[in-house]
Amino acid sequence: EINEGAKVGVISSGMCFNFAKEVFGKDASYLKLGFTNPMPDEKIKEFATKVETIYIVEENDKFIEDHVKSLGVDCIGKDVLPAYGEMTPDVIRKSIFKDNFKHEDVEPELIIPRPPTFCAGCPHRGLFYELGKRKDIVVAGDIGCYTLGFAPPYNAMDFVVCMGASLSSAHGCQKVLNMVDGNEKRVVGVLGDSTFFHTGINSLIDVIYNKGNSISIILDNRITGMTGHQENPGSGFTLQGEDTTSINIEQVVKALGAKNIRVINPNKLDEVNDALDWAIGLDEASVIITRWPCALKRFSQADIDEFGRVFTEKCVVDEEKCVGCKKCTKTGCPAISVDKEAKKASIDRNQCLGCEVCLQVCPKNAIVKEEK
Incomplete structure (x- = not known):
């Protein structure tokens, strides 16, 4: 992928290509390797003649970098980029340009914590x-x-x-x-x-x-x-x-x-x-x-x-019985949340699949099956 006037070339493969493209944009030309064994030697040499500086963006071992250097092509790789870890855009930018991405400042209290968890209705x-x-x-x-x-x-x-x-x-x-x-x-x-x-x-x-x-x-x-x-x-x-x-x-x-x-x-x-x-x-x-x-x-x-036809029923919270103990949240179900001010739990009807785990956990019998 040649961008006219670009003096920088990037040789990469897999997701690293997308990450590098997010950093360099149209300021670089790209050679994305879809198959790396054997390497396309002639294509690599041809690409090298069209740019002045080549970066090898790959994760972990410098497999592509060593091969490109063996062809007599000067390139920059693990001497600048980290030898391990995910080669995300922020990592690439900080390694090459010594700069961080500009982020919008957001008030911490507005950020909703979403840790990884089982889906609603997960049998685990x-x-x-x-x-x-x-x-x-x-x-x-x-x-x-x-x-x-x-x-x-x-x-x-x-x-x-x-x-x-x-x-x-x-x-x-x-x-x-x-x-x-x-x-x-x-x-x-x-x-x-x-x-x-x-x-x-x-x-x-x-x-x-x-x-x-x-x-x-x-x-x-x-x-x-x-x-x-x-x-x-x-x-x-x-x-x-x-x-x-x-x-x-x-x-x-x-x-x-x-x-x-x-x-x-x-x-x-x-x-x-x-x-x-x-x-x-x-x-x-x-x-x-x-x-x-x-x-x-x-x-x-x-x-x-x-x-049978499972996942067709829903659970709901009886607010009259709910005391806001948050025990239902200990099930880790993403459909359940608690209103801190009202001190009441609620269940998102669009997510709930009626597994009834929260219903069994509630000490006040405040969670019931939705009436049809």
Whole structure:
């Protein structure tokens, strides 16, 4: 992308191209590499003849930079730009121009804090709400939407290693704790259905084979939630959308040799607590499967047959009963807010999906189902 009169050239790839363009605009020409192995040597050399100064904007290792220099082309890269971290426009501008972006000043009290949290109606909310209240447990997390369980208000995840490792790392942690005299801590490994199919099965085999007594929780939300709702072996469809065999997680767990298995609805807090008490009371491996669909999932006929027409009801706050205790906000639901002046909670009807977790949490029975 050649801009007439521009003496600066930028060689980049991926999002770094967009970030660099936001900084340089039309004051630079650009060569965006869509494929970097092998490199387009002749195109790079040709581009270099059209500019006086070349910046290589890439994240982490100087892969493009080293190759461009090997072609005999002078360029500026990691000697100016940071060697790690995201190469955002503000980072590029400060590194090259020693200048910050000009920001509009905003009164701090006008900024609404929006920490990352589960969607309204997310089936993970009930589990992590209850896990976060347990004192004598350690929670090993995994890679997925549910990794947000580490954050407030749940604070219900202590460490994450890598995809599929929650169950096996929980097993290892429990083995170590079991060697400590007087230890009463139990370790819980948590992972999603698609992660279980990805590499979690191997981890559960390790737990059972090695006579572990950690607690394994599989969050079956019927889809691959975090990365875009791709199908997985448990959804009943291939990536191409064709009907296929739906792998039943409970049957797989039984086939691996697990003896203690429970399948629960994670929106029902009594079921969650009962299952946790049951698992903690055992001195051998246990598996809890939470089964409820992702709030954003496009339902298949099988989903409708099993769960019915869910997400069609709403919860509302009875202001006469609400005392503004804010306990409902501890569920972390983005549909719930509290009016500080009126000291009353409210639920955004456009967001609420009627999961009823807040309804069960309210100590004053001030949250009820909306009348139809």
